[in-house]
Amino acid sequence: MTDVAIVGAGPTGLMLACELRLAGAEVVVLEALPERTGHSKALGLHARSLEVLAQRGIVERFLAEGHPKVPVGHFAGIRKLDFERFAGDHPYMLRIPQADTERLLERWALELGVELRFDARVTGLAQDAAGVALTVEGAEGAYVLPAAYAAGCDGGHSTVRELLGVGFPGTPTTLTAMVGDVELPGLDQPVTGSMPRHTNGVAMQFPLGPGLYRVVTVEFDKVTDRDAPLDIDVLRTAYRSIAGTDYGMRGARWLSRFGDATREAAQYRVGRVFLAGDAAHIHFPASGQGLNLGIQDAANLGWKLAAVLAGRAGEELLDTYHEERHPVAAAVLHNTRAQVALMEPGDKVGALRELFDVLLDFDEVRDFLTGMVNGLDVVYPASGDHPLAGRRVPNAVLKTEDGERRVHELLHGGHGVLLDLSDGAPALAAGSRRAAVDTVRARADELGAGALLIRPDGYVAWAAPAGEVTGEGLEPALTKWFGATG
Ligand SMILES: Cc1cc2nc3c(=O)[nH]c(=O)nc-3n(C[C@H](O)[C@H](O)[C@H](O)COP(=O)(O)OP(=O)(O)OC[C@H]3O[C@@H](n4cnc5c(N)ncnc54)[C@H](O)[C@@H]3O)c2cc1C
Structure with a gap:
């Protein structure tokens, strides 16, 4: 029995496979196509996806192949989003065809030891308390693949979603x-x-x-x-x-x-099976958000599922995948519907559009919409009275005993990180007892914090303000995200 069977070798399935494998899980990816088509729907990677790849140390591969770095984005075709106003290493949208993104992710997956089977279409699914059984048809005839967990990353017409009987509510295409x-x-x-x-x-x-x-x-x-x-x-x-x-x-x-059909799966998890990427949400491809959403779904799910598989965390951690990602996709669905409405012909929409055009001259409006389309505005539930709590950790320069390092480097291995920025506060000792968490002592004034607990996906699970660190809330945060013993 494999640990996780992933259905679909698009960007979402490949990214999920890599994240799981990085954390030590055995992964088989089943892809219906006999080979890649080489065609590209998506043409770009937004800042948050690039950061996720940087956290794993592979963004340079994408930067080497993609160009140009587009500093301006659009909302409903109104080209006023200013990516350069956002702090970070990637103040642009990287133009890179989906086929290249898939090729690079596939290469990484194979390097990590993911088993990738083409011409392997999933046609059936059964699950019980012990595992999942997928019926596969294709090059090797028909067979059943047993797995502890499965993920449907099989696109908008997801077979897995249908086999699970998960609703896909929303609106049909209108154009x-x-x-x-x-x-x-x-x-x-x-x-x-x-x-x-x-x-x-x-x-x-x-x-x-x-x-x-x-x-x-x-x-x-x-x-x-x-x-x-x-x-x-x-x-x-x-x-x-x-x-x-x-x-x-x-x-x-x-x-x-x-089309502009806009739908989202009612549940991202049914027992031992998950939905991610287009299998979980579809929308009009405005502002280039779909592939990016899928990559970030995978980054959210991978480490959690790996922790449960390794026995470090309880099953309840898996429910946070739906809790965190469903609202993020819902917001994207909403903004794409708004964009379609603003693109419609007619005088009334024309007037609204002119008003929108003027509104987009206000920095606050532009920043709000930019953060929405490039994924940098995502905030997950977190603890600690600090502005970074729940947000992506900045890739700050850290002064450590071994010299300068960047925060993203600490995440290359996919571990959690307890960043001690207060010279070894005794209250942080709880973190150093956790195998799944690397404690790193450093100075980083630009973070303005006394300590940060960073999840493997780069979000801050707990943050303490600068000054004396009491450790209040750390133990529950460690238990919630890394299990009682992890
Ligand atoms: C015109 C257009 C432009 C777009 N532009 C952008 C953009 O600029 N930026 C952006 O972020 N997004 C864009 N998107 C959206 C983006 O292409 C999708 O969101 C992205 O492909 C989703 O990736 P995925 O891996 O979830 O699904 P998919 O890419 O659909 O991959 C699913 C995979 O599962 C396989 N599969 C399906 N059924 C089975 C089965 N039963 N068994 C085994 N395998 C199966 C399929 O063959 C496929 O390889 C665009 C979409 C369109 C239509």
Whole structure:
């Protein structure tokens, strides 16, 4: 029996596999496709995802392949989000095709010893108190894979979600949207600025490489079946009817339909089975948030599940996955619906949009929306009377006995960290008794804290203000996040 069977080798499944393996769990990933398609829906990684990768010491691989670093983002096509206003090592969105993100995550997974099976479609699922049994069909015929736990990372049409009978409430699609990677030989002006506004829909493009553009059309007056035939003529016709020209569109490398169906799984956990990524939430791909959400779901679930598997923490830790991630995705679903509403044609929306455009000149509004789309505003329940409690830990410079280190380095191994910033406060001794927590003594004035308990996913579980550290609340926080004995 393997520890965890992960269904789906998209970005979410791969990231979860890595997180689990890093913490010592045995992982098998089952992927229905016989091989990767090489196509990319998503084109970018936001700051919080890059930080999560930096915490594991692999962000350089992504930075080496991705470019450019886009410092400005958009809300409903209004290009005024200023990523550079956010403190951190990655004040930008890294442009990197999903296919490259998947390739790099797959490489890391294989290095860590994850077993990855292609042409392995999960068609059945049963679970009891002892484990999960997945029915798999594909290259090796049909067989049953037993596992202690399973995770459905199998995308928006998740088989696992259906087999679990988990509801997927929300709203159906209301529009027809298409995406194509094409040549536009007639486009001679540079593509910059906000989304052009047309009277009957959205037609936009941005450069992917020499001569190649990603084109997106949105028609608000009709709903077309996602499986309806699609070729370059269909995209060209839609584009021309919206924009009045097609720039000689030709040479399609990839075409796809998408929509604005907005749904979230009612439960992220059913017994021994979890849902993550698109299997748990779908929405219109505005501001490039879906893949990033999935990576961060995986970062939240991986260490918790590994701790329970290792016997360090009790099953109740697993419920915090839904408690923490469901509201985060719900907020994203909400903002994408708002963005779709703001993109609709018509004078009324036009007026609202103009107002929004003006509001986005206010730093507070911009920062609020920026934090929402790049994932830096996530706050989880935590203890301690300190502004960092529940937030991502800054990658501060630490002065330790062994020289300077950065906070993210301490998280490379996926352990918890008790950061003692107060010269060995006796009250922190409880932390040094925990095998799952590394105690690190350092100075870091920029953190403005006396001590921090940092979870393996980089969120601050407990924080003490600078000055004398009493340790109040530390023991319960250690027990909650690292178990009674971990
Ligand atoms: C046009 C478009 C543009 C987008 N742009 C962005 C963007 O810029 N930024 C961003 O963050 N997000 C973007 N997204 C969203 C992003 O692509 C998805 O959120 C992301 O792919 C989700 O990853 P995932 O691993 O959860 O699911 P998926 O990528 O869907 O992967 C699921 C995997 O599971 C496999 N699978 C399915 N069923 C089974 C089964 N029964 N057994 C075994 N395997 C199975 C599938 O073959 C697939 O490989 C965009 C989406 C679209 C449509």
